[in-house]
Amino acid sequence: MSDSISNLTEVSMLYIEEVVAEDKLAKGDAYVHVFHFNQTPARGHGIPFKFPLRKGESFAVTKERLLSRINLAQDREAAKKAKFFIVPSGFSKPVEIVDSDVLTEKSFGPYDYIGIDHAIRGERVVRDVNAGVGIKITG
Known part of the structure; x- marks a missing residue:
């Protein structure tokens, strides 16, 4: 997934994060945009990010990786x-x-x-999911 910076406006909000080794793509993998919301997608919160989908991986496994990424893996009640x-x-x-x-x-x-x-856990509310654009930096 590649995003052009020519699509950014003066008021675009950018979120930049390093791509760690386990997030690099192998053949057949793909990145997908992920965002948090509460009850309806129009009530977004938190920081959107890109996440690697692994070829052939069931969502049961992907879900555990996602929960770990957003720090819900240890909170089993919230994860459920x-x-x-x-x-x-x-x-x-x-x-x-x-x-x-x-x-x-x-x-x-x-x-x-x-x-x-999932419920907001003291995070800053972002009403427009497209207001922030996650950028991955690879070395």
Whole structure:
């Protein structure tokens, strides 16, 4: 997934993070945008990020990696309450992701996201998921 900086405006908010070795893509892997929301995708919160999907990996495994990434893996009660959706661009009807899904076999558009529905835990509220753009820096 490659984003052009020519699409940025003067008021674009950027989030920059280093790509760690385990997040680098292998053949057949892909990045997907991920964001947090509470009850409806229009109520986004937290910081959006890019996340690697592994070829052939069931969502049950992907979900554990996602929960670890957002620091919910240790809080099993909060992790059980979290729900995961494919949120198409334009916030049309989200599709819930089930553990048997293999996300690399799904078709994601450039502005489709994985949405994680979970309660806000003291995080800054971001109302527009497109207000911030995650950037990965590879060495």
